[in-house]
Amino acid sequence: MESLQLGSTVTINLLTEKRNLSPCTCCISKSSCLHKQLDIYQVESLTGQYTHKFKVKAGDAIFHNGDPIASIYSVRVGFLKVEFSLPNGQHQVTRFVGQGELFGVDGLADGKHHLDAYALTDGEVCGLNNARLHELMKRDDALNKALECAMSNELVRSQEHLFSLGTHTVEQKLGYFILEIFQKMGKHHSKPNYISLPMNREDLRSYLGMTTESLSRALTSLENKNFFKVKNREISNIDVEALTKLIDMAEINQNNIASGLSDQSYGNHQHPTFHQQLKLN
Numbered sequence: 001m002e003s004l005q006l007g008s009t010v011t012i013n014l015l016t017e018k019r020n021l022s023p024c025t026c027c028i029s030k031s032s033c034l035h036k037q038l039d040i041y042q043v044e045s046l047t048g049q050y051t052h053k054f055k056v057k058a059g060d061a062i063f064h065n066g067d068p069i070a071s072i073y074s075v076r077v078g079f080l081k082v083e084f085s086l087p088n089g090q091h092q093v094t095r096f097v098g099q100g101e102l103f104g105v106d107g108l109a110d111g112k113h114h115l116d117a118y119a120l121t122d123g124e125v126c127g128l129n130n131a132r133l134h135e136l137m138k139r140d141d142a143l144n145k146a147l148e149c150a151m152s153n154e155l156v157r158s159q160e161h162l163f164s165l166g167t168h169t170v171e172q173k174l175g176y177f178i179l180e181i182f183q184k185m186g187k188h189h190s191k192p193n194y195i196s197l198p199m200n201r202e203d204l205r206s207y208l209g210m211t212t213e214s215l216s217r218a219l220t221s222l223e224n225k226n227f228f229k230v231k232n233r234e235i236s237n238i239d240v241e242a243l244t245k246l247i248d249m250a251e252i253n254q255n256n257i258a259s260g261l262s263d264q265s266y267g268n269h270q271h272p273t274f275h276q277q278l279k280l281n
Contacts, residue, residue, distance in 0.1 A: 022048030023126070032100030033074045033126070034150035042142055050132035053124050056080075062104070062117040062125060069107030071127040075099050078123015079185075079198035082115050083206070093206040095158070096120075096199060098184040102150045120198045165209050168247070173208050174218045175227065175243045182238055193228075193238040200233075 024035055024047040035043055053076055056062070062073060065085060075097050082103055085091035094115065097103045107113040108130075119125075137143045164176045178195075185195045197204070205215045223230050227246070228238045 022046075022051060023053045024048070024051055027076060027126075029074070029076050029100040033076075034102055034146045036100075037146035037149055038142055042140070046136060046140060046143065049136060050129040051126050052129070053126045055124055056119040056122065058119055058121050060119045062119065063107075063113045064116050065114055067107075067113045069104070069111055069113055069130055071129050072102065072104040072108070072133070073117075074102050074126045074128065076124040076126050078119060078121045078125075080117055080119050080123075080125075081199060081203055081207075082117045084114075085116055091116075091206070093199075093203050095161075096181070096203075096207065098181075102154055105151060105154070120203075170208075170210055170214050170218045171222055172247055173210065174215070174222065175246050177204075177208060178228065178235060178238065179240065179243050179247070182240065191236070193240065194234070194236045195238070197233040197235065 022044055024043050027033075027035075035047055038046065056078065062080065063069075077099065080097040080103065081093050082095040082097060083091050083093045095103070097117075103117060104113065106115050133143070133147075137147070164173055168176060181197070182193075182195050185198075199207075201212060201215060205212050208215065210218075219230050222228060226237075226239065227243055229236045
């Protein structure tokens with residue numbers, strides 16, 4: 001039996017087999033992860049050479065700030081959080097990672113992670129061995145394109161989150177997040193217009209850049225306005241159309257302000273509304 005080190009906190013034992021079956025061939029997330037760019041032959045012949053899945057429990061650390069980067073990762077099942085932390089214990093949740101999404105690329109530049117990643121729920125994670133992946137990328141351009149597309153998508157998500165933090169009111173930030181998480185999780189629930197939040201309110205407060213009191217008031221206010229119903233972590237009766245209009249109105253106002261300024265200087269550059277982004281996606 002050989003051992004594969006995926007990170008300083010996760011070690012996978014592998015049975016040495018003559019036939020190397022890829023765990024990606026029948027994966028439920030292959031249509032949304034970076035391998036969606038590959039054809040079926042590439043999935044079967046390439047991914048098994050660097051991909052290994054492992055189970056995680058809620059609270060498990062995938063990697064820590066300072067760990068050497070042995071692998072990058074993709075969520076197969078479940079939900080994780082990524083956060084930036086300081087030696088004094090201060091930390092900020094920078095991202096929630098759902099099914100099919102890539103994470104752990106923060107260490108590619110200098111060979112070590114600069115963030116911490118923890119499982120929020122029980123689930124499965126795919127470790128993509130960094131050395132093997134890059135060795136194969138030299139020989140197969142499809143892998144280069146797949147990784148480029150996945151990293152580009154994550155960059156766009158980060159920029160959209162920053163836009164929301166800098167533009168929206170407290171209620172609009174929360175509404176934007178509910179719609180974003182509904183897009184990720186709603187299709188996996190049998191109940192219509194329903195999600196069960198995998199994160200606690202402290203993590204959500206940190207991610208949205210607001211106080212606990214502001215988050216509580218925003219939840220109550222939006223519930224009273226019939227945007228959704230709240231019971232602990234359960235969000236039900238989500239009025240997607242009403243939330244989209246709430247966010248679009250803020251972004252239209254922001255675009256009008258930006259248009260007035262840019263007409264006097266460098267030209268008119270408008271950010272698409274959330275409704276336009278839904279159509280684009």
